[in-house]
Amino acid sequence: MIRVVLVEPEGEYNIGFVARLCKNFLVDELYIVNPRANISEAFRFSAGGREILEKAKIVNTFDKAINDVDIKIATSSIADNNGDILRKSIRPWEILPLIQGKKIALIFGRESVGLTREEIFKCDFLLYIPANPSYPVLNLSHAVGIVLYEIWKNRELLTNPQTSTISD
Amino acid sequence: MIRVVLVEPEGEYNIGFVARLCKNFLVDELYIVNPRANISEAFRFSAGGREILEKAKIVNTFDKAINDVDIKIATSSIADNNGDILRKSIRPWEILPLIQGKKIALIFGRESVGLTREEIFKCDFLLYIPANPSYPVLNLSHAVGIVLYEIWKNRELLTNPQTSTISD
Ligand SMILES: Nc1ncnc2c1ncn2[C@@H]1O[C@H](CSCC[C@H](N)C(=O)O)[C@@H](O)[C@H]1O
Ligand SMILES: Nc1ncnc2c1ncn2[C@@H]1O[C@H](CSCC[C@H](N)C(=O)O)[C@@H](O)[C@H]1O
Numbered sequence A, B: 001m002i003r004v005v006l007v008e009p010e011g012e013y014n015i016g017f018v019a020r021l022c023k024n025f026l027v028d029e030l031y032i033v034n035p036r037a038n039i040s041e042a043f044r045f046s047a048g049g050r051e052i053l054e055k056a057k058i059v060n061t062f063d064k065a066i067n068d069v070d071i072k073i074a075t076s077s078i079a080d081n082n083g084d085i086l087r088k089s090i091r092p093w094e095i096l097p098l099i100q101g102k103k104i105a106l107i108f109g110r111e112s113v114g115l116t117r118e119e120i121f122k123c124d125f126l127l128y129i130p131a132n133p134s135y136p137v138l139n140l141s142h143a144v145g146i147v148l149y150e151i152w153k154n155r156e157l158l159t160n161p162q163t164s165t166i167s168d
C-alpha cells in the first residue's frame, strides 16, 4: 500500500499534478498536510486524477499523515554528503524491496523550504533523487513523478522481466 | 549530446518546468517548435533553469528541430499494442545504450494531441513510459522529467556502480 504525503504544498499546480500522477501510477492514498494553496484551483491541473484529489485526505498535522503506516520515507534534494546524517539515505530504485507487503508513506516537502529536520527525524529513510550536483532541486511534483515511476517500473520488471523490448 | 524538443507546447508552466528539468539533468540543448504559449510567462516556472530558457532555440518547423541529429526519439503515451507500429517501441531505460557518442533528440508532443503520425514517422524510435494501462497519459513536463532522470541515473550507475547505498 502506497500513500503519498504532501507537507504544506504551496502551489495549486503541484497539488493537481500530484493527483494526476497518483492516477498514472496507481497510488492508493493521497494525504495533504495543511495545504497552503487553494485545493479548488488544483483541479485545473489534475486531469484524469480528479477523483484522487476529491478523495485526498486533508490533515492538520504531520503526525496524522504518518502515524498508521509501517515505513516512512522522507525526501530531500540534499544528499547526505556533509556528515550530518539524520536518516539512512536511499535512492528511488531501492524503495520497492523495502515495501513488499508493507504500508508505506512517501513524504514530500514544501516548495520553499522542503521538510524540517524534525519531520525527517520522524521517518525511517531519507530518499534522494540523483541529479545535477550543482542544481539537484527538482520541482515538487516532478520529484513525486520520478519516485512513483521508479516504483511502478521495478514492480513491472519484477512481475514480467520481458518488459524490455529492444531485443525483440 | 542530448537535445530536448518540445513540439507546439500549449502550457507556459510546462515550458518553464522543462527548462528547469534540463538544468536538473544537464541537458545540452532545448528546442521549441512553434510555441503556443507565452514564453515570457514560462520564466515563472523555470527557477534555476532560467538560462536554459533564455538560450532555448525557437524554430518554426519540426524538421528544423531534428535535421542535424543522429538519433530521433519520439515519445507517446500509447504503447505499440495495437498493431499500428510506425517505429520500434522502446522504454526509458533503453535510451542510454543507443546514444553513446551520438547526438540525440528526445521529442515530446502537444498537451492536447501529442505528436502527429507524420512527426513520429520521421523518427527512429518511439518511446513509451510504462504507467497505469487505464490512464498512462502523463502531463508533458512530467514525461520529460522521467525520461531525463532515467538517462541521468543509468549514466551515473555506469560510471559509478557503487551509487547504490542500501547495502553500505
Ligand atoms: N541522511 C541524510 N541525507 C541528507 N541530508 C541529511 C541526512 N541526514 C541529515 N541530513 C541533513 O538534514 C538537513 C535536512 S533538513 C531539510 C533540508 C531541506 N529543507 C530539504 O528538505 O531539502 C540537511 O541540511 C542535511 O544536511
Ligand atoms: N533531488 C531530489 N530528491 C528528492 N526529493 C526532491 C528532490 N528535489 C526536490 N525534491 C522534493 O521536492 C520538495 C520541494 S523542493 C524543496 C526545495 C527547498 N528549497 C529546500 O531547501 O529543500 C522537497 O521537499 C522534496 O520532497
Ligand SMILES: Nc1ncnc2c1ncn2[C@@H]1O[C@H](CSCC[C@H](N)C(=O)O)[C@@H](O)[C@H]1O
Pocket: B075, B076, B077, B078, B107, B108, B109, B110, B111, B112, B113, B114, B115, B127, B128, B129, B130, B131, B136, B137, B138, B139, B140, B141, B143
Ligand atoms: N506514458 C507516456 N510515455 C511517453 N510519453 C508520454 C507519456 N505520457 C505523456 N507523454 C508525453 O507527453 C506529451 C503530451 S501528452 C499528449 C496526450 C494526448 N492526448 C495524445 O493523444 O497523445 C506526449 O506527446 C508525450 O510526448
